Amino acid sequence: MTESNLSLAGLPVTRPAGCPFDPPEELARLREQQPLSRMVFPDGHVGWLVTSHALLRAVLADTRFSSRHELLHSPLPGAASMERTPPAPPGLFIGMDAPDHTRYRSLLTGKFTVRRMRLLTERVEEITTEHLDAMERHGPPVDLMEAFARPIPALVICELLGVSFADRESFQRHVATVNDLDATPEEVQGAFVALQEYLHELVLAKRAKPTDDLLSDIADGDLTDEELTNIGVLLLGGGFDTTANMLALGTFALLRHPGQLAALRADPGLTDQAVEELLRYLSITHTGMRTALEDVELDGHLIRAGECVALSVQAANRDPEKFADPDTLDLHRKAVGHVSFGHGVHQCLGQQLARVEMRVAYPALISRFPTLRLAVPPEEVPLRTDSDIYGVHRLPVTWDKA
Template sequence: MPDRPAPNVPGQPADTTATLPETAPPLPTERPAGRPFDPPEELGRLRERQPLSRLTFADGHVGWLATGHAVVRAVIADRRFSSRQELMRSPIPGTAATGPVPPAPPGMFINMDAPDHTRYRRLLTGAFTVRRMRRLTARVEEITAEHLDALERQGPTADLVQAYAQPIPALVICELLGVPAADRASFQDHATTMNDNNATPEEGYAAFGAVQAYLGELVSAKRSAPTDDLLSDLTTTDLTDEELAVIGALLLSAGLDTTANMIALGAFALLCHPAQFAALRTDPGIAGRAVEELLRYLSVAHTGVRVALEDVELDGHRIAAGDAVAVSVMAANRDPAKFPDPDVLDLRRNASGHVSFGHGIHQCLGQQLARVEMGVALPALAVRFPALRLAVAAGDVPLRTDSDIYGVHRLPVTWDGGDR
């Protein structure tokens, strides 16, 4: 969900202008020229000088920016910092909301605090069973193989986003939610349009409406005739149809956009680092570490926000109640205090401790499924097409710099016709 301006925290001022500096810089967003996988250089300089510093948010609020790994983890794990939708402010310049927004709708648990968040989280965690994950792993392997076959038939050129990175997680989400096979093509089209920054607002709203309407009908169908899927399991709880439809849309959005961009941007990074791409092909044992390293190195969900519910002392600073804190995931994941040579992509690195899936009670619920999808799709691509390469110059690959999820709009690739 987009970050929104915050109303006053009850009993506290929304801004503490009397104690704030007159000015503070905006969030650095410009990545270094010719280095599409690196964070803005100013983030590194800020982290080196002061891992918690002042920041001007899009609406003019002067809050904080966390860039150090330890500080980011502390903020996102501390329940004195809120994730509530109605308190959010956008740190991205030029994206201030035009007015206040109500609390998150029932079911949108990622924009809630305990105890509401706890209730939803507990129910959903119980639905991600070991048996379901094993079955989904087998389906990821089948879906990946089918798309590799299709690439080989259509080759030797393709847009890897459209032909591979987007359809795999979209179909896996269909499996998870129990979308019938006959509906999957239409559902996938609407889901892709909903997350497409190139779509017009009218197209985006229409796609969102179609997805919501479909999920509402699907929930009703699952109540009448349950099948072996997550939505059917959740119909046995006390969740309402409205809550289930929102949860379905949330899982769709989170599971499709982030994973699709991790697969596409991961492939782009590997093709720009041929030795790493070759290592992924020749050493299957590094697949698990490779996934963690790519998650760390790329940090596609690059910036989050928390809001202090009370005064908090952190890293030698007093964060006042009502202050927004932007947490730079990409800066934290490149912190040399945590990861030696952090700007080097090394698939054999032990990258445990990265914060790409968050930390604490809001840590990504579907992280294991995302790991499975990346851990199958990227090595399989390297094995099937060992001579895979970019079909355009790296500088001509269109980047998603206009989104809160980083990635590529297209990834034109080519390979030898007899590549195997």
């Protein structure tokens, strides 16, 4: 067991020129030569970076590594200016370990079953059709992010939680600020507080007059208003931003791979497989983190208690030890085992909802607009490199009117 010499001044973040879907090239070199590397985090903390699929899953499955917010160090650029995160408030369970995490998650697990999400499919289909109709009425060109990718998951999560869709612009703006790496600490905190205030008012309304939605469902229990508020913030924040960027960036990727697009259009039965492959290939939630609670031996190295481990999801999902020809988008691939939704006890609670939305939206879009194409050169599509969720800020598209 050894302690590795320091090798990285920071997380590799520069993607190869002209390849908006590929991870930074340095990650592939590290994965091959040194999949567990010493790294300096932006705040000066000296921790580690994991780039292999096997090691990333090992860390996520090991309870000796913590998700507690106050123990984590962000590896993302811009984190140096941020104050250390305080302990997660009651209800914000992604920043907790067992038994607190277990208690909250067990209350919600039954609300996000595969069966329940499938029951939502019909409503997702209606919402998708409504937005495709609106696109057709508007005519080309449109920003697909604004016309399609963002409003569909926003409306779905609003209906699931019982949030007024009329308020979507406000909470979308606040969620975007929370995820914005260029936002100041004051701006991030202000946006988070605004979300809390909004959800607190909603919780009080659900307590007084329950409706047929998830928030009313869990309000009928012994959770405090503060716990319900923060659970609502978590579900609202996580319920649309990731899926919105998957819908937009996934469409961008399909448009840049016309052979794959044609295969999906010709065989809608390929949809489930295509969604998993796009999740693997794009890895929009690209970097996670955990902190060792005790000394841990991993891959022949000693990770000391208190050291933070950055987890490169995008490198793990392109690991040739797990996926053959991993840098190729292949919708016929069975991308079983990708880690885009994480792994272990913290695996994404809403993954089935995200899958339902993508399985409906992608084929509906490419079927309705068979001549869909970019309205600008691909290099002019503004990439979302300033967020911990990768994607595009806008996706201008056009098509031939009938």
